[in-house]
């Protein structure tokens with residue numbers, strides 16, 4: 001149901017609205033630990049493996065990375081922070097606009113997207129003369145940073161960190177921004193929109209997810 005709603009209502013116009021609503025980061029001011037604690041109140045309904053609050057997942061991920069990469073403190077930090085954007089779900093955003101796999105809007109929805117065979121039929125962008133084409137509004141190999149992704153916690157946290165002039169290295173910021181883009185990092189799809197930087201960052205995102 002989460003994906004049916006997501007794939008019905010995530011359109012170019014919807015994503016632009018959410019960028020306008022959340023992008024200026026003027027909702028609330030809080031510390032990272034306060035935001036993490038809020039995730040005690042959230043169970044991600046899109047995750048079939050997890051039925052405990054998201055804050056546990058953050059600590060587990062950070063600990064896993066610490067064991068594998070004891071020398072990379074910024075990487076451990078990314079593990080701890082990466083899902084904090086889900087606090088939008090505690091501030092009136094439906095889960096289908098917060099959690100789950102992400103995908104580009106403004107171009108054809110590809111088969112690599114989970115449940116795509118049945119869930120996009122009521123999405124108006126599938127009948128749009130430009131948005132329904134292979135490249136849609138994008139130039140070939142324009143780079144994922146220039147692609148409008150479905151709205152969710154990845155892009156939101158990326159924007160919050162940028163807004164706060166966070167000094168996490170570029171690889172970490174990239175992991176935060178694209179860790180839910182499964183059709184790309186796991187499905188191997190959307191190569192036609194990727195540039196050299198995306199290829200360089202791919203192993204990092206794969207290492208993380």
Ligand SMILES: [Fe+2]
Nearest residue numbers: 082083179180
């Ligand atoms: Fe996530």
